[in-house]
Amino acid sequence: MPRTVILGVIGSDAHVVGITILEQALSAAGFDVVNLGVKTSQADFVDAAQSHDAEAVLVSSLYGHARQDCEGFHDRIADAGLDVCTYVGGNLAVGQDEFEQTRERFREMGFDRVFDAETDPQEAIAALRQDLQLTAREAERARVDS
Numbered sequence: 552m553p554r555t556v557i558l559g560v561i562g563s564d565a566h567v568v569g570i571t572i573l574e575q576a577l578s579a580a581g582f583d584v585v586n587l588g589v590k591t592s593q594a595d596f597v598d599a600a601q602s603h604d605a606e607a608v609l610v611s612s613l614y615g616h617a618r619q620d621c622e623g624f625h626d627r628i629a630d631a632g633l634d635v636c637t638y639v640g641g642n643l644a645v646g647q648d649e650f651e652q653t654r655e656r657f658r659e660m661g662f663d664r665v666f667d668a669e670t671d672p673q674e675a676i677a678a679l680r681q682d683l684q685l686t687a688r689e690a691e692r693a694r695v696d697s
């Protein structure tokens with residue numbers, strides 16, 4: 552069975568290129584990707600994770616308002632009774648914040664992993680395989696079978 556991941560750009564953010572590249576890389580790696588596109592609300596992420604029985608939710612944000620847009624996100628996930636792995640990535644802070652501070656802030660908000668804008672999609676794939684305990688061979692088999 553391919554493993555389902557939800558992907559989208561949160562809030563009012565319209566930067567689409569990053570998630571398009573991520574979608575392609577994740578699909579090629581054998582994941583079943585539900586791409587919600589840009590300007591996705593917290594509720595839409597949670598609904599999609601529920602209805603697709605997803606194992607991971609990947610949130611992208613580029614325009615500098617990630618913190619506000621992600622406020623309360625994990626409360627919604629908990630309220631929905633979801634057991635999903637959550638990643639956030641992109642250009643998460645405005646200006647020149649040290650990324651380690653940004654990572655710490657988003658980890659405190661409940662995200663399992665936090666990625667900066669220099670992230671190669673293969674890093675996210677390796678992290679997902681680890682967090683979902685999926686070997687490269689299993690992922691490849693899922694891709695061939697699907």
Ligand code: B12
Pocket residue numbers: 563564565566567568569570572573609610611612613614615616638639640641642643644645646666667668669670671672675
């Ligand atoms: C193209 C672009 C635009 C286009 C977007 C077109 C479109 N439909 O996509 C337009 C012109 C519309 C635009 C608008 C704006 N933009 Co703009 N934009 C850019 C630009 C130049 C490139 C973004 C891009 O496509 N990169 C290429 C992709 C491949 O890289 P990426 O998006 O970073 O994604 C990769 C990684 O970040 C990572 N990643 C991303 N998300 C996630 C999620 C997870 C879970 C993981 C693991 C990894 C991951 O993986 C991706 C693939 O490798 C960047 C500057 C830059 N060089 O990054 C500014 C930039 C993102 N924009 C910026 C701003 C401020 C805006 C505006 C607010 C400007 C304004 N005042 O109107 C608006 C916002 C509009 C909106 N509602 O979203 C700022 C954000 C500043 C900040 N965060 O502090 C940037 C950084 C420019 C700058 N240096 O100031 N923008």
